[in-house]
Amino acid sequence: MIQRRALFAATAGLALAAPAIAETWPSRPVRLVIPYPPGGGTDIAGRILGNKFAQILGQAVVIENRGGAGGMIGTRAVGQAPPDGYTLLFNGTVSILRDNFDPRSVVDHVVRVAATHNILVVNQTIPARTVPEFIAYVKANPGKVNHGTSGPLASQHLAAVMFDLMAGTRIENVHYRGTGPSVVGILGNEVQMMFGSMSAVLPLIQDGKLRALATASAQRSRMLPDLPTVGEFLPGYGAELTYSLCTPIGASAELKRRLEQMVKVALEDEALVAEMGLRGFEPQYEIGDSLKRSIELDMARWVDVANRAGLTLS
Numbered sequence: 001m002i003q004r005r006a007l008f009a010a011t012a013g014l015a016l017a018a019p020a021i022a023e024t025w026p027s028r029p030v031r032l033v034i035p036y037p038p039g040g041g042t043d044i045a046g047r048i049l050g051n052k053f054a055q056i057l058g059q060a061v062v063i064e065n066r067g068g069a070g071g072m073i074g075t076r077a078v079g080q081a082p083p084d085g086y087t088l089l090f091n092g093t094v095s096i097l098r099d100n101f102d103p104r105s106v107v108d109h110v111v112r113v114a115a116t117h118n119i120l121v122v123n124q125t126i127p128a129r130t131v132p133e134f135i136a137y138v139k140a141n142p143g144k145v146n147h148g149t150s151g152p153l154a155s156q157h158l159a160a161v162m163f164d165l166m167a168g169t170r171i172e173n174v175h176y177r178g179t180g181p182s183v184v185g186i187l188g189n190e191v192q193m194m195f196g197s198m199s200a201v202l203p204l205i206q207d208g209k210l211r212a213l214a215t216a217s218a219q220r221s222r223m224l225p226d227l228p229t230v231g232e233f234l235p236g237y238g239a240e241l242t243y244s245l246c247t248p249i250g251a252s253a254e255l256k257r258r259l260e261q262m263v264k265v266a267l268e269d270e271a272l273v274a275e276m277g278l279r280g281f282e283p284q285y286e287i288g289d290s291l292k293r294s295i296e297l298d299m300a301r302w303v304d305v306a307n308r309a310g311l312t313l314s
Contacts, residue, residue: 079106
């Protein structure tokens with residue numbers, strides 16, 4: 001664990017960085033917009049990290065949930081704010097172009113912060129206990145298995161679309177305004193399955209209210225090492241979920257460097273990493289051209305999936 005003296009030194013180094021803004025930012029609370037309602041993975045991770053950012057900056061970080069349209073409402077709202085560091089976005093790293101809107105036209109992904117797993121879960125009305133059994137059940141019961149998403153073309157929706165393409169199934173998608181509401185939907189049997197972020201569904205798995213069949217990620221989860229991946233049954237399947245800290249377009253290079261260093265300090269705190277791990281999040285630090293290339297490749301992959309499925313993007 002980082003000792004208090006070491007953390008102080010790291011924070012002091014952060015304060016000395018970017019002298020053009022160091023003396024003026026932040027001089028008042030910072031607004032961190034989470035473009036989903038409370039209770040989902042984005043909200044949980046954002047609040048854990050927001051608390052740590054406030055400690056590092058010595059200034060309040062105020063969480064604001066702006067849900068709807070698969071994260072687009074909150075993203076657009078941040079894009080309209082001044083790029084002065086007082087309005088930031090915490091969101092999934094990869095989004096998809098739709099309605100002729102590219103999120104990268106209004107926000108910059110400055111630093112990737114964390115990764116988690118979307119877990120394929122079913123409620124007690126589904127008898128399947130393995131992915132092959134689930135595929136067989138869906139095929140034998142056309143139109144009877146509904147999937148709860150956090151919004152159209154959000155990561156959970158795309159994970160289900162890819163599953164359909166590779167498994168030859170047809171799952172009916174029901175779009176909610178975030179993962180939190182979709183969890184309510186599966187518990188109330190409005191939907192029978194979902195690809196839910198681990199932080200949102202893990203307590204329900206542990207309580208026996210939901211049954212986990214597999215993780216959507218390419219690699220098994222450290223938190224649930226005995227849980228197989230979907231790809232073990234559908235080779236090539238992989239639908240990772242990562243989170244980034246974003247600014248409105250036009251933020252200065254100095255501010256971006258300050259944010260990168262803030263995140264780096266946060267992720268070096270073993271207590272924070274342990275807290276994230278208990279909720280199913282794994283630290284993942286990526287910046288600059290590497291992050292940009294990763295986003296471009298992922299977005300191209302998901303556009304291809306959407307096109308092959310015949311989804312309307314505009």
